[in-house]
Amino acid sequence: MPDLMQYPDRAVLAADLAELVADQLADAIEARGKASLAVPGGTTPGPFLTALSGQNIAWDKVSVMLTDERFVPDDSPRSNTRLLKETLLQGKAAAATLVPMVAAGAAPEDVLDALMLGLNAALPLDVVVLGMGEDMHTASLFPGADKLSEALADDAPTLLPMRAEGAGEPRITLTAPVLRGAGAVHLLIAGKAKLEALQKALLEGPEAEAPVRVVLARGDTEIHFAE
Numbered sequence: 001m002p003d004l005m006q007y008p009d010r011a012v013l014a015a016d017l018a019e020l021v022a023d024q025l026a027d028a029i030e031a032r033g034k035a036s037l038a039v040p041g042g043t044t045p046g047p048f049l050t051a052l053s054g055q056n057i058a059w060d061k062v063s064v065m066l067t068d069e070r071f072v073p074d075d076s077p078r079s080n081t082r083l084l085k086e087t088l089l090q091g092k093a094a095a096a097t098l099v100p101m102v103a104a105g106a107a108p109e110d111v112l113d114a115l116m117l118g119l120n121a122a123l124p125l126d127v128v129v130l131g132m133g134e135d136m137h138t139a140s141l142f143p144g145a146d147k148l149s150e151a152l153a154d155d156a157p158t159l160l161p162m163r164a165e166g167a168g169e170p171r172i173t174l175t176a177p178v179l180r181g182a183g184a185v186h187l188l189i190a191g192k193a194k195l196e197a198l199q200k201a202l203l204e205g206p207e208a209e210a211p212v213r214v215v216l217a218r219g220d221t222e223i224h225f226a227e
Contacts, residue, residue, distance in 0.1 A: 002187070002202075002221040010190055013226040014047035017186065021127055022055035024184050028126040029061050036063045036122045038174060038182070039088065040131035040139070041070075041080025044190050048129070049087035059095040063122040064088065067130055068140035068173035069101040071108050071161075078169065101159075101172055108161035108172050115172070116158050123158065125182035132212045134193050135166060136201045140173035141211035142166055151175040152207050152214065176207070176214040185221040187212070195225060 007013035021037070028035035039049060066080050074081045081102060089098060099122050103111040130138045137143060141151055142164035151160045156175035163170050179185070189198060201210040207217075215221045 002216055002219065002223050004223045004225060007224065007226040010047060010226045013188070013190070013224055014051045017048050017129070017188065017224050018051035018055055021052060021129065021186065022057050024127050025062055026057045028183065029058050034061045034063070035126045036065070036124070038065050038067045038125050038128040038179075039084070040067050040129060040188070041083055042131050044131055045129065045188055046083065046087050048188060049084065050090070053088050053090045053093040056092060059093045060097075062093075062096045063099050064093075064096045065099040065119060065122060065174075066101040067128065067138075067179070068162075068171055070168065071102060071170040071172060073104075074102070108170050112159055112161065112172070119158050119174075123178065123181075125178065127184045127186070128179055128182040128215075129186045129188055130179070130212075130215060132187060132189050132194060132197065132201075133166075134197045136197050136210035136212050137164075137166070138187070138212040138215065139179065140164075140167060140171035141176065141214065143209060143211060148208055148211065152211070153177075176211075179215055180218060185215045185218060187215065187221055187223045189223065190226050192227065198223065198225075 025035040069080045072078050105111040132138050140162045145162045145164035201212050207213045
């Protein structure tokens with residue numbers, strides 16, 4: 001059963017999780033000389049990403065990627081890459097290497113192979129931090145998405161394009177084997193509605209119904225929650 005860690009507020013959550021993730025990255029650097037980190041987009045992780053940017057580790061030895069990205073230009077307000085550059089990749093963490101999750105093209109399928117070359121070089125992940133939607137999606141693994149069954153398969157490629165009714169733009173996402181294979185997995189959620197969704201996801205059932213189950217099933221995933 002995953003550990004549920006509750007915090008008095010989102011600021012404390014952000015600070016504590018940032019310190020924990022930094023310690024895990026530092027351990028990976030000490031062991032292997034480098035570390036890899038995947039983080040979510042969206043508004044909820046912003047304070048955590050900003051807090052993490054100030055942690056004093058060897059950022060020049062860290063590769064950073066997103067867990068998923070909308071297929072939009074980097075300067076779009078909807079871009080997770082833009083959020084990452086404005087929060088995590090500041091101050092000390094500006095020395096980290098950003099592994100791209102999006103590139104110019106007419107469709108995600110046009111750029112997928114090139115993106116996977118860079119991503120595969122940074123795998124396996126040492127640490128992944130994920131968010132979760134009220135529909136129990138994580139990364140861009142949405143219930144009902146067009147390529148969800150392919151993304152959940154044990155032999156899924158590193159990346160897949162994803163289109164879903166609740167996703168808005170087409171997406172590019174890390175797949176289940178990559179997320180499950182990380183050294184440490186953290187799930188960051190906030191608010192009562194997401195806690196209720198988490199409780200549903202923790203019940204037995206198919207991953208396609210609640211894709212966040214791909215990491216909850218590990219047992220050692222740490223869930224970080226603030227009201």
